[in-house]
Amino acid sequence: MGAVIFASIIGGIVGALIGKNRKIGAGWGFALGFFLGFIGWIFALCSKKNETEFMEITKNEQL
Numbered sequence: 001m002g003a004v005i006f007a008s009i010i011g012g013i014v015g016a017l018i019g020k021n022r023k024i025g026a027g028w029g030f031a032l033g034f035f036l037g038f039i040g041w042i043f044a045l046c047s048k049k050n051e052t053e054f055m056e057i058t059k060n061e062q063l
Contacts (some may be wrong), residue, residue: 018044
């Protein structure tokens, strides 16, 4: 029983690491990885990545 819980926690951590830079987020990635294991990882991998927005700032420009 302890090994199953340990494996589920490890699966959740992997899911959180996969989901942290994606739209699904680390929380949902952990939950899906914890409860669904490998299938949860696939859901996290299918989620779109967060897009980084860049803003050009000149030296004389004030925000």
